[in-house]
Amino acid sequence: MKLKLAALSMMLGALNAWAYQEAPMLNDMVESGAIPAVDDRLPENPLVITPVNEVGKYGGTWRRVEPNYQFHEWSNEPLVDLDDNQNRIPNLAESWSISDDSRVYRFTLRKGMKWSDGAPFTTEDVDFWYNDLEMNSELEPSVKSLFLSGGEPAELKIIDEQTFELHYKEPNPHFIEKHLRSTMEFRLPQSPKHYLKEYLPKYMDEAELQAKVTDAGMTDWRQLFQNRWNTRSNTNPELPVLYTWVYDTDPQELQQRAVRNPYYWKVDTEGNQLPYIDAMTWPQTAEPQVRILKALAGEVDIDRISKLTSDFTALKKGEKAGNYKTRLMDLSDHANMLVLIPNQDYTGDDKEVLRLMQNKTFRQAVSLGIDRDTQNQILGVGLSAPAQSVVLPDAPGGSMETTEAYTQLDVDRANKMLDSIGLDKRDNEGYRLGSDGEPLSFLVHFQAGRKISEEGAILLKADMDNLGLRFIMRSDEKSYFNQIRRGSEYQMVLHNNTAGLNPLFGANNYFPVMSNTNFAPLQAAYYLSNGTNGKKTTAEMQPLVDLYEKMTKETDKEKFAQMVDEVMKIHSENLYAIGILRYTGSPAVVHNRMKNVPEKFYSVYKSPFFHLKEQYYIED
Amino acid sequence: MFSYILRRCLISIPTLIIISIVSFVIIQIPPGDFVDAYISERLVIDGSINDVDALRASIQAELGISDNMFVNYFKWISGFPQGDFGYSFQHQKPVQDLIWGKLGLTFLITFVTLIFTLVTAFFTGIFTSLKPYTFFDYIVSFFGFLGLAIPNFLLALLLMYLSLDWFGTPFSGLFSPEYLNAPWSFAKFMDAMKHIWIPVIVVGTAGTASKIRIMRATMMDELHKPYVDTARSKGLPAYKVILKYPVRHAVNPLASTIGWMLPELVSGSAIVAIVLSLPTTGPYLLEALRSQDMYLAGTFLMMLAVLTIIGTLISDILIALLDPRIRLA
Numbered sequence: 014m015k016l017k018l019a020a021l022s023m024m025l026g027a028l029n030a031w032a033y034q035e036a037p038m039l040n041d042m043v044e045s046g047a048i049p050a051v052d053d054r055l056p057e058n059p060l061v062i063t064p065v066n067e068v069g070k071y072g073g074t075w076r077r078v079e080p081n082y083q084f085h086e087w088s089n090e091p092l093v094d095l096d097d098n099q100n101r102i103p104n105l106a107e108s109w110s111i112s113d114d115s116r117v118y119r120f121t122l123r124k125g126m127k128w129s130d131g132a133p134f135t136t137e138d139v140d141f142w143y144n145d146l147e148m149n150s151e152l153e154p155s156v157k158s159l160f161l162s163g164g165e166p167a168e169l170k171i172i173d174e175q176t177f178e179l180h181y182k183e184p185n186p187h188f189i190e191k192h193l194r195s196t197m198e199f200r201l202p203q204s205p206k207h208y209l210k211e212y213l214p215k216y217m218d219e220a221e222l223q224a225k226v227t228d229a230g231m232t233d234w235r236q237l238f239q240n241r242w243n244t245r246s247n248t249n250p251e252l253p254v255l256y257t258w259v260y261d262t263d264p265q266e267l268q269q270r271a272v273r274n275p276y277y278w279k280v281d282t283e284g285n286q287l288p289y290i291d292a293m294t295w296p297q298t299a300e301p302q303v304r305i306l307k308a309l310a311g312e313v314d315i316d317r318i319s320k321l322t323s324d325f326t327a328l329k330k331g332e333k334a335g336n337y338k339t340r341l342m343d344l345s346d347h348a349n350m351l352v353l354i355p356n357q358d359y360t361g362d363d364k365e366v367l368r369l370m371q372n373k374t375f376r377q378a379v380s381l382g383i384d385r386d387t388q389n390q391i392l393g394v395g396l397s398a399p400a401q402s403v404v405l406p407d408a409p410g411g412s413m414e415t416t417e418a419y420t421q422l423d424v425d426r427a428n429k430m431l432d433s434i435g436l437d438k439r440d441n442e443g444y445r446l447g448s449d450g451e452p453l454s455f456l457v458h459f460q461a462g463r464k465i466s467e468e469g470a471i472l473l474k475a476d477m478d479n480l481g482l483r484f485i486m487r488s489d490e491k492s493y494f495n496q497i498r499r500g501s502e503y504q505m506v507l508h509n510n511t512a513g514l515n516p517l518f519g520a521n522n523y524f525p526v527m528s529n530t531n532f533a534p535l536q537a538a539y540y541l542s543n544g545t546n547g548k549k550t551t552a553e554m555q556p557l558v559d560l561y562e563k564m565t566k567e568t569d570k571e572k573f574a575q576m577v578d579e580v581m582k583i584h585s586e587n588l589y590a591i592g593i594l595r596y597t598g599s600p601a602v603v604h605n606r607m608k609n610v611p612e613k614f615y616s617v618y619k620s621p622f623f624h625l626k627e628q629y630y631i632e633d
Numbered sequence: 634m635f636s637y638i639l640r641r642c643l644i645s646i647p648t649l650i651i652i653s654i655v656s657f658v659i660i661q662i663p664p665g666d667f668v669d670a671y672i673s674e675r676l677v678i679d680g681s682i683n684d685v686d687a688l689r690a691s692i693q694a695e696l697g698i699s700d701n702m703f704v705n706y707f708k709w710i711s712g713f714p715q716g717d718f719g720y721s722f723q724h725q726k727p728v729q730d731l732i733w734g735k736l737g738l739t740f741l742i743t744f745v746t747l748i749f750t751l752v753t754a755f756f757t758g759i760f761t762s763l764k765p766y767t768f769f770d771y772i773v774s775f776f777g778f779l780g781l782a783i784p785n786f787l788l789a790l791l792l793m794y795l796s797l798d799w800f801g802t803p804f805s806g807l808f809s810p811e812y813l814n815a816p817w818s819f820a821k822f823m824d825a826m827k828h829i830w831i832p833v834i835v836v837g838t839a840g841t842a843s844k845i846r847i848m849r850a851t852m853m854d855e856l857h858k859p860y861v862d863t864a865r866s867k868g869l870p871a872y873k874v875i876l877k878y879p880v881r882h883a884v885n886p887l888a889s890t891i892g893w894m895l896p897e898l899v900s901g902s903a904i905v906a907i908v909l910s911l912p913t914t915g916p917y918l919l920e921a922l923r924s925q926d927m928y929l930a931g932t933f934l935m936m937l938a939v940l941t942i943i944g945t946l947i948s949d950i951l952i953a954l955l956d957p958r959i960r961l962a
Contacts, residue, residue, distance in 0.1 A: 230727030
């Protein structure tokens with residue numbers, strides 16, 4: 014019986030294989046002979062997507078308004094994806110297996126799958142992407158942590174045309190979640206060997222390549238290669254990809270466009286090749302005010318309109334006239350939109366400031382003195398929540414206890430705590446003097462142009478004035494701000510914490526092990542350089558480093574959550590970073606003509622930015 | 634006359650060289666550069682990069698830049714005679730492939746605004762000076778001062794909001810959607826002309842007000858001079874009296890302002906262009922400066938400097954033509 018069923022389903026499968034339909038615009042191209050028939054374009058086993066509400070209709074253009082640079086981010090096609098419940102589901106790979114110790118990852122690609130120009134996509138491309146691009150020290154001077162374990166890059170083994178394995182030296186249980194996060198991390202879907210090898214010295218005659226470089230008005234082959242590879246922005250409309258829509262315009266055009274990939278490898282439950290929507294357009298530039306006005310005029314189908322929650326009301330008001338619905342896109346993998354980070358490794362001159370920043374009681378007093386409710390009303394229109402800089406309460410290892418530690422405003426207690434650590438004398442303006450009797454002030458850097466920091470800085474200063482602490486808030490232009498943060502001479506920075514689900518993704522927020530760890534930059538440099546640079550890890554911080562090393566190798570989910578909890582308890586007690594507020598959503602609009610849009614269209618770990626975007630359709 | 638123009642052109646060469654040095658140095662004064670910004674971006678994604686210096690050296694080698702400002706400067710400026718303006722890091726393209734389209738539209742908007750400002754100022758200046766302290770004079774002055782007082786970007790925002798309210802679509806950009814990516818044609822030009830009035834009015838209002846006042850003031854000075862009375866008493870028709878004598882005097886200060894009006898219009902239009910999303914140099918320059926894309930930003934600044942020099946030259950020639958008293962010594 015079982016055998017019969019299997020045979021029947023195989024027959025049905027075979028039937029299915031000859032029952033694919035395609036978009037009218039592709040049908041025309043088939044008839045003119047420009048592309049092969051749909052059955053020949055799809056892989057033998059296309060990914061079947063179940064539409065959110067119903068099978069859709071072909072056609073239409075998705076009008077967007079967020080400018081250029083994000084297109085690739087939003088197109089990402091990982092090997093293995095996550096569904097709404099964070100279960101792993103097939104995507105580029107039709108199947109996969111992970112060894113029990115999480116050292117060996119085996120992926121099987123779809124047989125007969127093709128790049129957007131019709132060339133076959135096989136493990137040869139994987140080999141090229143991994144060995145010739147990611148492991149090429151001329152393109153990538155240091156190997157990404159995604160491919161590293163135990164200090165060594167993983168080894169790629171090609172099994173056959175569809176199957177490959179990544180062998181790590183040590184357990185690496187987070188590869189799947191990590192490779193989902195960004196196209197900068199995982200660039201396989203835009204690395205076709207047959208196209209890109211023309212621009213790589215390994216495969217090309219040197220003189221010929223140099224001629225190409227000179228023709229393009231460039232000086233170095235890498236300039237041309239990065240340009241062809243679309244790594245920094247959209248620069249090359251010719252690059253074959255595996256994405257839903259293929260970038261199609263000159264980068265200098267005012268109206269940017271991507272059109273459907275005729276070889277897209279997903280179908281709906283009735284065998285219609287996806288996507289339903291023909292093309293996507295977005296402007297080359299659009300100022301925030303213009304985006305809001307365009308949304309109000311109903312000229313945006315789906316997009317994030319603003320990063321400020323407070324713009325929600327303006328958009329909500331225009332819903333009827335503009336024929337759209339306003340939604341909040343949750344940044345559900347981010348932790349805090351505002352965090353004050355004292356530098357434990359401060360190397361500047363003010364020893365009293367260093368003493369205080371290293372004092373747990375001082376940090377706790379500062380935290381107790383912050384009026385988070387007012388901050389919430391102003392920065393988050395009341396939709397945010399006060400929180401320490403720890404993972405979200407419903408994330409594995411998160412809890413309300415760690416979230417709410419020292420977040421309740423208590424000025425009396427804070428004042429007493431400050432008095433108890435030698436700050437009981439004040440100057441004639443009411444500001445506290447240092448324990449040495451000298452005037453005391455703290456310099457806080459924040460990023461200019463980041464609205465949340467700018468407004469938060471004003472409120473924070475007022476709160477600190479209330480405690481008699483003189484905080485000087487300094488706004489620095491973005492790249493300068495980042496430069497300051499990479500050094501060790503700053504006293505405090507006011508920024509965010511992006512790791513709200515898994516503390517390893519954005520480990521700089523929790524562990525002194527990353528080059529942009531703001532609470533202990535020198536100890537991080539020490540860890541990264543194996544002890545040649547920076548400052549030796551203190552006994553106080555050592556537990557964090559130990560936990561970090563254990564967590565990167567832990568395959569058991571429960572044990573992992575326990576360790577997360579441990580880390581969060583250390584942070585909620587020591588407050589190496591003083592959390593202020595949780596993130597709030599960004600206002601987005603969904604036009605009423607857009608159908609099949611899921612309730613939650615901004616999925617965790619950033620990928621894909623628009624969840625299930627291939628099955629949205631337009632009903633005019 | 635010819636030798637005068639030639640001499641002026643020759644003088645402008647050292648001026649341009651100095652401008653190029655100053656603008657290049659100013660672009661590089663803020664701490665950090667494009668490579669820094671790029672590294673920061675990389676570190677946000679993958680903070681485990683240990684050897685930041687190696688990454689830095691690799692990107693510098695790729696982009697062909699060094700830490701030494703003078704080396705970078707000479708590399709850039711030595712390409713100018715061949716029309717090679719360097720490489721845009723952000724767009725990953727040679728600069729000369731990027732700037733011409735934007736500059737063309739900037740010149741178009743600036744030119745139309747200049748004509749609009751001068752023509753409006755010329756006629757309203759004459760009329761208000763002939764009937765000073767009347768209702769018409771007060772109305773014109775009121776709107777003129779209003780234009781002067783309202784910041785350009787605010788006016789642009791207001792007009793955008795009103796156009797959304799009245800026409801159901803916000804005015805932004807310079808083209809209708811169907812012409813956005815179309816090649817240049819007469820139809821596209823006419824389409825641009827339909828949209829151009831908003832930036833022209835927004836950028837032009839402030840300049841117009843002051844020009845009207847200048848025109849009005851010099852006209853009123855001249856109108857009471859004895860030679861006007863003499864001309865009248867000899868029986869010349871009123872329009873001839875006014876146009877032939879006082880107007881010729883009054884137009885001089887107007888013509889001499891063209892030189893500094895041009896760069897003022899270009900820089901004034903930058904903010905408006907950003908607000909209105911116009912495809913001109915303004916937003917581009919800002920973006921280039923923000924991302925420290927030094928060759929692109931420097932080239933834009935150079936082009937604007939050239940514009941200023943041309944403007945000054947035009948206004949000098951105009952004055953020479955208008956006023957025979959000026960000697961071209």
